Amino acid sequence: MLQGKSIVLGVSGGIAVYKAIELLRLLTKAGADVHVIMTRNAREFVAPLTFQTLSCNPVHTDLFDLSQEQEIDHISLADRADLFILVPATANLVGKIAQGLADDLLTTTIMATKAPVLIAPAMNSHMYENRIYQRNQKCLDELGYYILEPVSGSLACGWEGQGKLPDPAIIFAAAESVLVPKDLLGCHLLVTAGPTQEEIDPVRYISNYSSGKMGFAIAAAAQQRGAQVTLIAGPTNLTVPVGVHCVPVFSAAEMRSAVFDHLDDIDVVIKAAAVADYRPVDRSVQKMKKTADKLTLELEKNSDILAELGQQKEGRILIGFAAETERLLVHAAEKLQKKNLDLIVANDITREGAGFDGDTNVVKFLHADGRVEELELMRKKEVAQQLLDRVMVLWKTKQP
Ligand code: CTP
Numbered sequence: 001m002l003q004g005k006s007i008v009l010g011v012s013g014g015i016a017v018y019k020a021i022e023l024l025r026l027l028t029k030a031g032a033d034v035h036v037i038m039t040r041n042a043r044e045f046v047a048p049l050t051f052q053t054l055s056c057n058p059v060h061t062d063l064f065d066l067s068q069e070q071e072i073d074h075i076s077l078a079d080r081a082d083l084f085i086l087v088p089a090t091a092n093l094v095g096k097i098a099q100g101l102a103d104d105l106l107t108t109t110i111m112a113t114k115a116p117v118l119i120a121p122a123m124n125s126h127m128y129e130n131r132i133y134q135r136n137q138k139c140l141d142e143l144g145y146y147i148l149e150p151v152s153g154s155l156a157c158g159w160e161g162q163g164k165l166p167d168p169a170i171i172f173a174a175a176e177s178v179l180v181p182k183d184l185l186g187c188h189l190l191v192t193a194g195p196t197q198e199e200i201d202p203v204r205y206i207s208n209y210s211s212g213k214m215g216f217a218i219a220a221a222a223q224q225r226g227a228q229v230t231l232i233a234g235p236t237n238l239t240v241p242v243g244v245h246c247v248p249v250f251s252a253a254e255m256r257s258a259v260f261d262h263l264d265d266i267d268v269v270i271k272a273a274a275v276a277d278y279r280p281v282d283r284s285v286q287k288m289k290k291t292a293d294k295l296t297l298e299l300e301k302n303s304d305i306l307a308e309l310g311q312q313k314e315g316r317i318l319i320g321f322a323a324e325t326e327r328l329l330v331h332a333a334e335k336l337q338k339k340n341l342d343l344i345v346a347n348d349i350t351r352e353g354a355g356f357d358g359d360t361n362v363v364k365f366l367h368a369d370g371r372v373e374e375l376e377l378m379r380k381k382e383v384a385q386q387l388l389d390r391v392m393v394l395w396k397t398k399q400p
Contacts, residue, residue: 013041125161182226212236310340
C-alpha cells in the first residue's frame with residue numbers, strides 16, 4: 001500500500017517525538033519515500049540528524065532556507081506528497097492549522113498541499129480536554145483532515161488520561177487506510193442527511209433528533225473513495241466535507257424537490273436522512289398565541305421520497321436506513337421490500353452506542369437477496385466505509 005508513496009512526516013515539539021522516529025522506520029521499511037519537516041520545538045527534543053539518517057532524505061526545517069534546493073521548499077513538498085502525517089501534533093499545531101495560520105515551514109506546507117493529512121495529536125490530558133482545543137480538532141475533523149485520537153494512559157507530565165500518542169504501528173495502519181484505493185471513481189452518488197423541519201409558525205417547527213453525522217460521514221468517505229457526491233442535507237451543525245456538493249434544505253418537501261432536481265446521472269442514492277413523515281396542514285403566518293388549554297395540530301403526510309425513487313428506479317442503486325425501537329429486522333425487511341431497495345441499514349436506536357447524536361452505531365445490513373450482515377459497534381465513519389464497500393460491489397456489478 002505505501003510502497004513508492006511520497007510521505008511528508010511533520011514533527012512538532014512534544015515528548016512523543018520518539019514515536020515519530022519509530023513510525024519513520026516503519027514507513028521506510030514499507031517502501032515509502034519519507035520527507036521530514038521539523039518545527040523549531042521538535043528540534044529541541046531530537047536532532048534532525050536522526051530523521052535524516054533514517055529517511056535517507058534531508059530534513060526540512062526553515063521556510064526561507066535557500067541553501068537546500070532550487071525549488072520553493074514548501075510548494076515542492078506540498079505537491080510531491082501523497083500523504084501528510086503529523087506526529088506528534090501539539091495543541092499549538094492543531095490550533096494553527098484550524099485557524100489557517102501558516103507561519104513556519106510545516107504549517108505553510110500543510111496549507112499548500114492537496115494531499116490527505118493525517119493528524120496524530122498528543123498532549124497533556126487537560127490540554128486535550130480543553131474546549132478550545134476540542135473545537136479546533138472538531139473543525140479539522142469536519143474539514144476532512146484525518147484525526148487519530150490519542151489514547152488514555154499515564155502521560156509524560158505525570159497525569160493519567162487521554163492524550164497519549166498511539167503506538168507507531170497504529171499510526172502506520174491509519175496512514176494505510178487513508179490511502180484507500182479510489183474504488184468509487186466514476187460513481188455519481190446522492191446522499192441525504194440530517195433531519196427535516198416542518199414549520200408550524202415563524203418560530204416553531206416539528207423535527208427529530210437526527211444529527212446528520214451518518215449521512216455526512218458517508219458523503220465524506222465516498223468523496224475520498226473517488227465518487228462524485230451530492231449531499232442534500234437538512235439543518236445540522238456539521239461542516240460540509242471538502243469536495244462534496246451540498247444542497248441545504250429544511251422541509252421534507254424541499255428535500256424531495258432537491259433529490260429529484262439532482263437525480264440526473266446518479267448511480268446510487270443513499271437516504272440517510274430522517275425525513276419527517278408529517279407536516280402541519282396549515283403554517284401560521286403569525287406566531288401562534290397561547291389561548292386555549294389544549295391545542296390540536298392537524299398534520300398531513302409528506303410524500304415518501306425513497307418509496308417514490310423505488311417506483312422509478314431506472315437502474316439506480318437505492319439504499320435506505322431504518323432506525324427502529326422494536327422488531328428491527330421485521331420493520332427493516334418490510335421497508336426494503338416495500339421501497340424496492342437494494343440494501344437497508346437497520347439500527348435499533350435504543351441500543352447503547354447506536355443513538356442519533358453519537359459518533360458510533362451498531363447496524364445490520366439487509367440485502368435484497370435476503371442476506372443479513374450484523375456489524376459490531378463501530379464509529380459512524382467506519383460504518384460509512386463498510387456500507388460503501390457493499391455499494392461498490394453493487395455498483396461494479398452494474399457496470400457494462
Ligand atoms: N424516507 C423518505 N421519505 C420519507 C420517509 C422516509 O425518503 N417521507 C426514507 C428515509 O430516508 C429512510 C427510509 O425511508 O432511508 C426509512 O425511513 P423511516 O422513517 O425509518 O421509515 P418510514 O417509511 O417513514 O416508516 P416509519 O416512520 O413508520 O417507521
